[in-house]
Amino acid sequence: MKRYLYILWLSATVFSTQIIRAQIAPLVIGDSLDLAIRVELTNSPKAKLRLEKFAAELMVLDFYNTYCGSCIAAFPKNNILQRKFGNRIRILPITYEDKKKVDGFNQKNDYMRGNELPIIIKDKTLSALLPHRGVPHLVWIWQGRIAAITSGDMLTEANVDHILSGQSVVDWPRKNDFFDYEMEESQQDTMLYSKFYSYQNGAKLNYLIDTIGNRIRAKFTNVHPLPLFTFLYGKKHPEMPFMKKKERVVLNVKDLTDFERDTTMPYSLWLQEHSFCYESTWPLGIEQLALMSNIVTDIGNRLGLEVLYTTHRARVWVIKPMQERVVPHKEEPNAVVQSVLIWKGLLELFQESFPPIILDGVDPEKKITVYPSVTVKDFVSMRQILNMNGLELVEEEREIEALVFNDK
Template identity: 30%
Template sequence: MKKIILVIIANFLLCPIIWAQKQIDRSQELRIGQLLPDLPLQPALNYKQDRIDIKSLSDKVVILDFFDTYCTNCIAAMPKLQKLQDEMGAKLQVILVTWQDQKAIEKFFETSSFLKEHHVKLSTIYSANLLRSYFPHKGVPHTAWLYHNKVQAITYSDFVKAENIEALYNNGTIQLPFKSDFNEGLDENSSAFGQEQLVGSVKIFGFKNGVETTGIQIAVDSTTALQKTTFYNMDILGAYTAAWSKIKKPTFLLKEERLLWKVRDQSKYQYPKGSGGKNVWLLKNGVSYERCDRVRRSELQQAGIILNDLNGFFGLKVYWDTKEMPCLVIRKIKEGKNTIKQLESVGGLEGTGVLAFMVDYQGDFPPVVDEVNSKINIRIKDYSNLEKLNEQLIKYGLTLVEERRLIEVLVFEELK
């Protein structure tokens, strides 16, 4: 359970994660501007035939949206794709593409109440190993754009919008940010790190095309012997929290209530939910960072340097403070007949600290404060409301109480 919690914390504080996979063969990879090779008919569901001839669709903008049934972001975007298909008619062909087999995809469409509610019945190519070899990737969603049987874009799903489809259909070409899961932008010629005479440098810039979002990476360059510190395509909030997490290890979830904004425009620093896709927002507001040093510092020391660089560049002061606010406090209750002293030792939440994190993670409660700090193993099945939580906690001699507390908050303050 601890490993799972650490992954969730990393996800929240740092950046989206592309899960490690075996080495991907890129020998057949198609590049932007290349024509499609001869393709066999592809097995399909929800199409007018049980096979799709992709090259026969040359007069349409073809969107190949790679997904799998485990990807919640992929599924959440499907109603939008269906709406575009319905509205744009003969100009567009959206095709979902997955490595999963026919049986799995048939079951997916038959059992998903979400897809049925939104009337999603998009054409889907299954067992698509050949297409995956032409458009290799590590993470989904992954979107390839075709027109006139030519690869026009390989980008993020956020950019699948009517105006972009119309632009490609009318102009025959389009330029969109390049999505690569292989960090092709990190070559020696695209940064200062390959220069042998370099003494040191720091560079803060915006969205870097062709580079996947990364957390803070610190390494020594084998050629120059300089210490390199980098991150790419992060929101400013994410950059600061990633640096602070190396100095002050997080013991709680950094919920919105724990952020105190003393700035004129918060939307520059943090993606406003529901604003048309985070990657579209990052194209304008994302930040990237490259630094090389002759002096090799510890991770903790280098994190402090990053914070100083960011503060100076953005005119910010970002620091931890405390603020009183409504909280849920984990407290002990007196032992009684309902208290179980001998409980399962495995299979639950490993302590009240993990309980606090998991309740915070639900998003429906005020910040949780752990005033017990017990390592007791706790099994919780229902997080629907406070009453249900306390019904489950009573046997552990615990309760969640609504009170006000001084809690830690991260302050973003613009300097005048």
């Protein structure tokens, strides 16, 4: 009898688990969200509440985690928006992390110290209902229904006003981390072809070069000319330096609207207007250099551009051996030792205002000590660190590699 009851209990448990799993079907735009869902919170008077307690005319579910720099940097702005719109909106940050992790991070981080937004923690249910792969991931719930799913940069005062006034958001750039755009005719077509088409809403940025049958396919989705041509020339020239510097781009074009971003609008909206998709196939045996050259020419023709990887003169910072005797610097705790190549590469990457940095007569593998007492934020502070390591920094005009865009 006990065995019989155990089997009944086990069957009921398995059956109920299957029902629960079946009920957690991903929601899409137009669906309503069950506000009876119970959530766990931090930075809130109550540790557990139902979502209905946060009901507002507009709810913005902001999925994030403490490892996402852009998510954390947005918290002060989101707090300002919450205060400005008051009870009309509710911005709810949501993370899978636990209270100890979140609270510990918030106490140490400058962006989070003044946060007034309650944070949903240890989330599983909402992430199952609204699946995603990357954060920030925003779900806009307007009058009880999902109106939009976007990237984090779309949460602005103008966009909140837009949706609160009842205006359509159907054309907003959609964030869909599971979008799989495939042109069936492309896979079945045995002929070589080239296609150029507009931005695909909901599709992810994608650079793909693969094989289909006896052909090589190049497929680029929602791409912008600058990073696309950088990618293509990088395939031709693996030694190409870091190109995301204004000194490495020359625009000999009459219309700059596709190249100069309007900073008054969210990047997602700007990208929607100035990106495109491209697909082409090529013979399987074609060499990579020839393939990349052909793709560059084909896309350039469609855009009315000639794009060259060449050299021009520009102002740069040059690291050289120092002639004077090095004055030993006293040891500091937490000093970091790394190669000068890696150090200058990180500065080029994260210091957007810095020009290209060139090594002249310096072994790229030379070890330097980076002292925490000196924060590198400009030419003077960078030179100070280099001087401590027997190196000099000078500003010069030099011939450097660049992408040159010419009108055809």
